[in-house]
Amino acid sequence: MISDKQQKQYEQYVKEMTPVHSLPANMAKAFLTGGLICLLGQWIQNTAAYLGADLKDAGTWCSLILIFLSVLLTGLNIYPRIGKFGGAGSLVPITGFANSVASSAVEFRTEGQIFGIGCKIFTIAGPVILYGILSSWILGVIYYFLKVAEVL
Numbered sequence: 001m002i003s004d005k006q007q008k009q010y011e012q013y014v015k016e017m018t019p020v021h022s023l024p025a026n027m028a029k030a031f032l033t034g035g036l037i038c039l040l041g042q043w044i045q046n047t048a049a050y051l052g053a054d055l056k057d058a059g060t061w062c063s064l065i066l067i068f069l070s071v072l073l074t075g076l077n078i079y080p081r082i083g084k085f086g087g088a089g090s091l092v093p094i095t096g097f098a099n100s101v102a103s104s105a106v107e108f109r110t111e112g113q114i115f116g117i118g119c120k121i122f123t124i125a126g127p128v129i130l131y132g133i134l135s136s137w138i139l140g141v142i143y144y145f146l147k148v149a150e151v152l
Contacts, residue, residue, distance in 0.1 A: 026087055029085055029086050029087060030086055030087045030089030030090075031089060032086065032089065033082065033085065033086025033087070033089030034088070034089030034090070034092055034093060035089070037066070037093045037095055038093060041062050041066055041093070042062075044065050045058045045061070045062040046058075048061040048062065063094055066098075067095070070094075070095035070096075070098035071098050071101075071102040073099075074103050075102060079095075080099075080103070083099065097125065097128065100125050101121060101125045104123045104125070105121045
């Protein structure tokens with residue numbers, strides 16, 4: 001049986017060890033981080049358009065460069081620091097998805113090319129890809145039947 005003194009000591013220990021988070025500060029950091037990533041993306045897209053790319057190609061270049069930068073910064077162990085500071089602000093843009101794929105590859109690289117990187121790279125991203133494809137297929141079938149029924 002645990003005594004009252006031990007219970008109070010345990011509660012005090014838990015209180016000391018539990019990190020204190022400020023919701024407004026976390027929201028501000030996420031807003032700042034996500035906003036800066038989106039600002040960079042908009043700058044890339046505008047620069048590509050200025051250099052002669054049409055809107056679709058400029059968007060493609062923007063996604064490509066943001067993914068590349070995210071993977072590069074993950075490999076250099078910089079993106080995890082950005083994620084720690086910005087929380088969801090760094091996870092929501094496309095850079096967060098690229099970071100999740102690259103971080104799995106970095107984490108399991110010691111297990112080899114095939115059984116490490118090859119098998120584990122989609123540990124986090126795999127469900128996102130699976131459910132993204134599945135939901136788009138289901139919505140496509142629904143859309144098809146609505147078109148056939150001349151509802152749309």
